[in-house]
Amino acid sequence: MEASITAVQPVAANPIVLNERSRKTVRTLINASHRNLLFLDKVVDWEQGIDFSKPPKVAESSWIYGTPYWDALTPEQQNEVLWLETGRDVSYFIWLEQTLPELYVGYVNKYHGALTDDVREYLMVFSREEIVHTLMFRRYLEAAGLRLWSHPENIPNYSLFEQQLAGKHPVYGICWNLLIEWFAELNSIFQTQTDGIDPLTRTMFREHHTEELRHIAFAKTVCENYFDTAPAGEIAEMCDFFQKGYGFLLAEYTYMPEIALHASFDFPIKPDDAEAIAAVRNSPNNQRLNEQRFRDVREWCLKYNIIKA
Numbered sequence: 001m002e003a004s005i006t007a008v009q010p011v012a013a014n015p016i017v018l019n020e021r022s023r024k025t026v027r028t029l030i031n032a033s034h035r036n037l038l039f040l041d042k043v044v045d046w047e048q049g050i051d052f053s054k055p056p057k058v059a060e061s062s063w064i065y066g067t068p069y070w071d072a073l074t075p076e077q078q079n080e081v082l083w084l085e086t087g088r089d090v091s092y093f094i095w096l097e098q099t100l101p102e103l104y105v106g107y108v109n110k111y112h113g114a115l116t117d118d119v120r121e122y123l124m125v126f127s128r129e130e131i132v133h134t135l136m137f138r139r140y141l142e143a144a145g146l147r148l149w150s151h152p153e154n155i156p157n158y159s160l161f162e163q164q165l166a167g168k169h170p171v172y173g174i175c176w177n178l179l180i181e182w183f184a185e186l187n188s189i190f191q192t193q194t195d196g197i198d199p200l201t202r203t204m205f206r207e208h209h210t211e212e213l214r215h216i217a218f219a220k221t222v223c224e225n226y227f228d229t230a231p232a233g234e235i236a237e238m239c240d241f242f243q244k245g246y247g248f249l250l251a252e253y254t255y256m257p258e259i260a261l262h263a264s265f266d267f268p269i270k271p272d273d274a275e276a277i278a279a280v281r282n283s284p285n286n287q288r289l290n291e292q293r294f295r296d297v298r299e300w301c302l303k304y305n306i307i308k309a
Contacts, residue, residue, distance in 0.1 A: 066285030
């Protein structure tokens with residue numbers, strides 16, 4: 001008896017619909033990615049290593065700079081704080097960029113018969129680049145002698161938010177990725193691309209930024225096409241959903257309580273001191289930093305009613 005073969009039925013509707021101008025943008029991103037690949041062994045001079053006589057980021061960008069907590073630290077402790085904060089930034093890139101290939105290739109598999117060729121290819125290109133980024137950042141942690149911070153799923157607000165993404169329209173996943181990567185990129189470039197920063201750290205974040213700019217452009221293109229064509233009720237529901245995510249990201253990129261668990265000294269802010277954490281997140285220096293470094297993502301979110309003025 002011959003085995004019967006059942007054809008896999010394609011999903012009826014394409015979930016990522018782009019106008020012709022946007023499809024041209026995606027094709028441009030694809031070509032740029034194929035021309036300019038990031039190679040792990042060449043992105044920085046790993047053999048030369050890190051210059052620990054220089055900081056990994058500007059002091060003014062520290063989460064606790066401009067507060068009595070910072071002023072009470074010794075210069076050695078202040079330097080350690082800068083490295084620990086950089087370790088958090090790198091760890092978040094690792095956790096995010098390990099997740100995205102599964103998400104995006106999942107879209108390719110689920111909607112295999114519906115996606116246009118250009119969108120399908122860029123989802124795959126995107127995934128390849130994120131895998132290399134993850135390997136690069138893990139190598140950096142080892143070179144810097146930094147520990148990997150906890151997975152964000154251990155943070156209750158983040159975990160609950162992520163769980164709600166399951167089963168939602170793919171644009172939800174792409175928009176969430178956009179917000180996370182945009183926050184992360186604006187933060188890392190703002191604090192590392194100045195003279196006096198460790199050269200390896202500065203170069204790594206700059207080279208990473210080149211590819212991430214393409215990722216952000218793709219996600220913005222997909223989201224903006226959705227906002228232009230989706231029913232008003234669906235858009236309102238999506239914007240309400242991501243308003244919560246925006247608030248979470250702003251808080252976590254301003255101050256992360258886990259730093260107290262990584263410090264070699266008695267860190268002045270305990271992980272469960274909600275009052276002190278809130279005060280630091282709302283310090284004048286952090287308000288100024290957030291106004292400057294996150295301006296682009298804030299203005300985009302205001303434009304599309306993800307947040308309110």
